[in-house]
Amino acid sequence: MMCKKHNILIVFLLAALCAISISFHxxxxxxxRAVTELKQGSMQSSCFFGKRALTxxxxxxxxxxxxxxxIRLGRAYDGGYVMVDDFGKCNAAxxxxxxxxxxxxxDIARRGxxxxxxxxxxxxxxxxxxxxxxxxTGICGxxxxxxxxxTLEEILTENGHMTNQNLVLKIDVEGAEWEAFSKTxxxxxxxxxxxxxxxxxxxxxxxxxxxxxILSVLKKLNVTHQxxxxxxxxxxxxxxxxxxxxxxxxxxxxxxxxxxxxxPSYKCYPVQDLDMPCKPDTAELFLGFYxxxxx
Numbered sequence: 001m002m003c004k005k006h007n008i009l010i011v012f013l014l015a016a017l018c019a020i021s022i023s024f025h026x027x028x029x030x031x032x033r034a035v036t037e038l039k040q041g042s043m044q045s046s047c048f049f050g051k052r053a054l055t056x057x058x059x060x061x062x063x064x065x066x067x068x069x070x071i072r073l074g075r076a077y078d079g080g081y082v083m084v085d086d087f088g089k090c091n092a093a094x095x096x097x098x099x100x101x102x103x104x105x106x107d108i109a110r111r112g113x114x115x116x117x118x119x120x121x122x123x124x125x126x127x128x129x130x131x132x133x134x135x136x137t138g139i140c141g142x143x144x145x146x147x148x149x150x151t152l153e154e155i156l157t158e159n160g161h162m163t164n165q166n167l168v169l170k171i172d173v174e175g176a177e178w179e180a181f182s183k184t185x186x187x188x189x190x191x192x193x194x195x196x197x198x199x200x201x202x203x204x205x206x207x208x209x210x211x212x213x214i215l216s217v218l219k220k221l222n223v224t225h226q227x228x229x230x231x232x233x234x235x236x237x238x239x240x241x242x243x244x245x246x247x248x249x250x251x252x253x254x255x256x257x258x259x260x261x262x263x264p265s266y267k268c269y270p271v272q273d274l275d276m277p278c279k280p281d282t283a284e285l286f287l288g289f290y291x292x293x294x295x
Contacts, residue, residue, distance in 0.1 A: 046242040266289065
């Protein structure tokens with residue numbers, strides 16, 4: 001009797017082990033399939049966002065302007081901007097985002113050009129100049145009830161510059177540039193013969209709304225202006241998105257299309273003797289032959 005019970009127990013245990021083995025095998029197959037599907041989904045997702053990064057990258061591709069040279073205005077390292085040496089017709093400049101650095105503004109003022117300077121985060125300028133006009137006001141796209149903020153259209157109207165076609169713009173406002181450009185009509189943007197702008201959060205391709213805003217702004221600027229210089233700010237990061245290297249902070253110089261002719265750029269960016277690292281103790285972010293992406 002004991003032997004019979006023992007045999008039954010052995011059969012039961014073998015059956016249980018067999019069931020466990022089959023279950024493990026099936027679960028292993030399911031797990032393996034799930035991992036494979038996850039990898040495929042990740043690759044598809046990576047490819048999707050990589051395409052977005054590449055699209056943004058193309059809108060920053062510079063061209064050379066025919067018959068004009070580039071110069072650096074402002075101080076060494078952070079605060080200096082590369083611009084086209086063509087200020088003969090310029091009769092007013094706008095500078096948004098001052099903090100304690102007015103080096104770019106001084107170089108413009110030395111050319112006899114009045115500079116309208118806006119920053120709602122400071123009380124006064126670090127120094128005075130006869131060509132400086134300071135306003136404790138920030139720029140916005142949709143300002144709401146904040147009395148310290150105004151749109152570009154409101155600011156130009158107050159200064160009597162709405163029909164002035166010989167303006168220059170420099171803007172570094174820590175991310176507020178996207179909404180400001182987004183809400184500003186193209187005909188107002190076209191009043192500026194040159195635009196030097198620092199774009200922040202360029203690599204934010206994962207958020208649908210932010211990506212759409214970035215793309216919309218870059219497309220709008222590209223209609224009236226051409227990128228003639230690009231530099232990656234090395235205070236920011238250099239991210240690889242779906243195999244596409246994209247800095248999150250770009251310094252970009254635009255030139256008005258209707259006044260100029262452009263040819264392909266074969267320069268290697270950053271450009272020696274023009275560009276400088278924004279953070280002097282850190283290596284430059286290498287962009288290479290960025291002009292190759294231009295249409």
